[in-house]
Amino acid sequence: DALNLDSNANSDTAATTTATTTTNNNNNNNNCGHDHNAFSATDEASEYAELSLRGVLAHLGPAFLVSIGYLDPGNWATDIEAGSRFGYALIWVLLLANAMALVLQHLASTLGIGSEKHLAQVCREMYPVRAANALWALAELAIIATDLTEVVGVAIGLQLLLRVPLWVGVLLTTADTLLLLAAQHNGMRRLEQLMFVFLALISLCFFAELLLAKPSVSAVLIGAVVPRIPRGALTAATALVGATIMPHNLYLHSALVLNKLPLSRDARTLRLYSRYQLIDAVVALNAAVVINAAILVMAAAAFWASHEVVLTLEKAYELLSNTAPRVFGVDLAPFLFGIALVTAGQGSTLACTMAGQHVMEGFAGWTVPALTRRLATRVLALAPALAVVLAMGNEGTYSLLIWTQVVLSLQLPFAVIPMLRAVSREAYVGEALRVSRPVLTAAWIAAVFIVGLNIALVVSVVMDGWHLVWVRIVLAPLSAAGVAFLLFVLLAPDVRARHRIALQLSDADFDAELSSRASSRASSVDDFSLETDPK
Secondary structure, rough: OOOOOOOHHOOHHHHHHHHHHHHHHHHHHHOOOOOOOOOOOHHHHOOOOOOOHHHHHHHHHHHHHHHHHHHHHHHHHHHHHHHHOOOOOOOOHHHHHHHHHHHHHHHHHHHHHOOOOOOHHHHHHHHOOHHHHHHHHHHHHHHHHHHHHHHHHHHHHHHHHHOOHHHHHHHHHHHHHHHHHHHHHHHHHHHHHHHHHHHHHHHHHHHHHHEEEOHHHHHHHHHHHHOOOOOOOHHHHHHHHHHHOHHHHHHHHHHHHHHHOOOOOOOOHHHHHHHHHHHHHHHHHHHHHHHHHHHHHHHHHHHHHOOOOOHHHHHHHHHHOOOEEEOEEOOOOOOHHHHHHHHHHHHHHHHHHHHHHHEEEEEEEEOOOOHHHHHHHHHHHHHHHHHHHEEEEEEEHHHHHHHHHHHHHHHHHHHHHHHHHHOHHHHHHHOOOOOOOOHHHHHHHHHHHHHHHHHHHHHHHHHHHOOOOOHHHHHHHHHHHHHHHHHHHOOOOOOHHHHHHHHHHHHHHHHHHHHHHHOOOOOHHHHOOOOOOOO
């Protein structure tokens, strides 16, 4: 075991510890894609001397990779469902969810900067093996659910634009691996720039749609500031939360900030780097929520106001045909809708694949090539997508998109609570990035809101379907087990702290010893385990 340490470990010299830590940091930097070779200490000192516009522009990117995930086709279906059925009433849920997402994404980046590890690695250290494996399984479930929405969404977009059968569009989505390879071949900065282009294209499409729909400004303002959930809107509200705060994005953001992590670990540099990442998150996430709000408002203005029932994305496409002029014989509104749908699906696919790589690496210690990871996740998503398309048709795919967002909301607490427990402790984030009490309080309030909304939905579904055998035999016991595991995740002792104290090591020495022992062994799940007796 990685922690079967000699009792004299804490008597190592300071030089040995420093050397080990330096080696470990260099290894971490290499693994995370750092490129510090051409970056001198003088350049870094100049860059982090003070907050500047040049520095802000240089650090824009990681949050944009995250934000594109908030625009996947599942979000579209959820926004259109909320707007077409309940008008402007749920805009406040979208805005509140975005505020919570901003706080949580900032804490995810803080965790990565302070610990030099991403959330999956921290979870593996914090919890016993079985609990960490369960968190890993839930994270993979969220990633597969997200990829499922991308498969269906892009397939629908291809069907609308190219008039191919939906099942053919599903199969064609496997070609996005070529886009992934082309983007990653040119480096992380080119990938971030590609996300800028995607986000700009989607924004232009929907701002044009919004202008053509001519929504009621007063109704939009009322829906934004008056909190109410209409009768029958609980599922839609929960889906909006799951679509706006996506669990795999917390894992992804905590990893992406490691790509440009400064060489210096002094407090001033770390705080300034964290501030740059916060600005990046504010700009990117607010851009994403504006687009999501535009989709919801467009649906309310175009469908709810005219009492149109929207049961599929294809129906929304058709209904938009009469809302805009024709350009070169093409209906402008539905064309923009289809282009934005395919673009959003491709962009979120890239983010989803990167999140999957970091989740697998952090929880299991497996380094998997991007292409292999992409194909594995896509194969797991293709089977249910094809089954729904062939068995239930277009209406089935629309319901599938909405319920995948509900699944994401149900899984969200299992990513949020471990992260909040970690950032609450100085051992993980360090003294320089210690999180203030008001921010932690806001984050825990957000977690309570998410958990409460999920419990309300589950209770509602179980009560309404209690007469069904599968609800009593399968859903109710699974729900109870989920609540019990969530309580364990919240209250379980920190395994890392318990073993560090037993070994009488400081946090720095503990990290050095753990990394040294883990790197000297074969890469396996057990090597990253903290469950065995340290003595």
